Amino acid sequence: MAGVAETVRAGGKQQAALFGLSRPQLVAFVVLAGAVALAPLVLYPIYLMKVMCFALFACAFNLLLGYVGLLSFGHAAYFGMGGYITAHAAKVIGLSPELAILGGGIVAALLGTGFGWLAIRRAGIYFAMITLALAQMIYFFCVQAPFTGGEDGIQQVPRGRLFGVVDLAPDMTMYWVVAAIFLGGFLAIHRIIHSPFGQVLKAVRDNEPRATSLGYRTEHYKLMAFVLSAFLAGIAGGTKSIVFGIATLTDVYWTMSGEVVLMTLLGGMGTMFGPAAGALVIITMQNYLAEFGAWVTIIQGGIFIACVLAFRRGIIGEFARLLRVSL
Numbered sequence: 057m058a059g060v061a062e063t064v065r066a067g068g069k070q071q072a073a074l075f076g077l078s079r080p081q082l083v084a085f086v087v088l089a090g091a092v093a094l095a096p097l098v099l100y101p102i103y104l105m106k107v108m109c110f111a112l113f114a115c116a117f118n119l120l121l122g123y124v125g126l127l128s129f130g131h132a133a134y135f136g137m138g139g140y141i142t143a144h145a146a147k148v149i150g151l152s153p154e155l156a157i158l159g160g161g162i163v164a165a166l167l168g169t170g171f172g173w174l175a176i177r178r179a180g181i182y183f184a185m186i187t188l189a190l191a192q193m194i195y196f197f198c199v200q201a202p203f204t205g206g207e208d209g210i211q212q213v214p215r216g217r218l219f220g221v222v223d224l225a226p227d228m229t230m231y232w233v234v235a236a237i238f239l240g241g242f243l244a245i246h247r248i249i250h251s252p253f254g255q256v257l258k259a260v261r262d263n264e265p266r267a268t269s270l271g272y273r274t275e276h277y278k279l280m281a282f283v284l285s286a287f288l289a290g291i292a293g294g295t296k297s298i299v300f301g302i303a304t305l306t307d308v309y310w311t312m313s314g315e316v317v318l319m320t321l322l323g324g325m326g327t328m329f330g331p332a333a334g335a336l337v338i339i340t341m342q343n344y345l346a347e348f349g350a351w352v353t354i355i356q357g358g359i360f361i362a363c364v365l366a367f368r369r370g371i372i373g374e375f376a377r378l379l380r381v382s383l
Contacts, residue, residue, distance in 0.1 A: 107335060117131050123249055126281075129314070130190050132307065134293070135164075139308075172283060195309055257277055319337075322359075322370060324370025327372045
């Protein structure tokens, strides 16, 4: 029991430089922020915005898998529904982009509350299958619901004006907004993980019966983590729909749930920077290997197998192990 208690108490005793970042993490974050700032000078902004949207999605998923130990196969439901709600709010209702994106996140969180309440009562493969089944229900709902546009999706979604003032039509203006959302979400996840609440999540992941014996209501903690993960996934999906001006069934289909699992494992499950690195690798392959058509999936599978064999902890996980630091 002492081990779990020490893990929980450690949340308030870690050396912190900024937002709870340790020195290696602060250096890594500065490098990340610098890369985000300089990347538009050499790379296409639309491609970079897509990477950041999926990086936030993967980080949100990692909050649940890497720090609570819950493998969800249904996170496409929150990502896709966040996109649909944001697109509908921006195009039909006429909300400003920040309110539309926030609305997408809130609806995803409400969906996560209901689904999480049902799913966390089970563990392991049963939890994964329940989340997959619930996500498929959302997919079929989106196929039939009038407001989603069915197989056509919601198209020509306006970017609008941020706070009613800043026109987001120029790609570079939109880029800085997406960068702010990604970095803000990244820091929020880091703060959650390194707070006393986050230390309890790790204790639940490592030994749930022992955490329960210490008086923690583990189901409540798991549900809160599930809702937070769903909210951030909805924000990522909503941001993507504003960037590309479209919300489609692709983002709510079960393959999207598998894709975010791949991103997280490839980059490094249970690391802060791993999911973002995994998203960068996967989106880059999709973007630059598109000419190979269906072979892209096979190539991704081959790379994934190679990484699993060579990098058991993921790309960032192995790098952190070699440097003996926490990333």
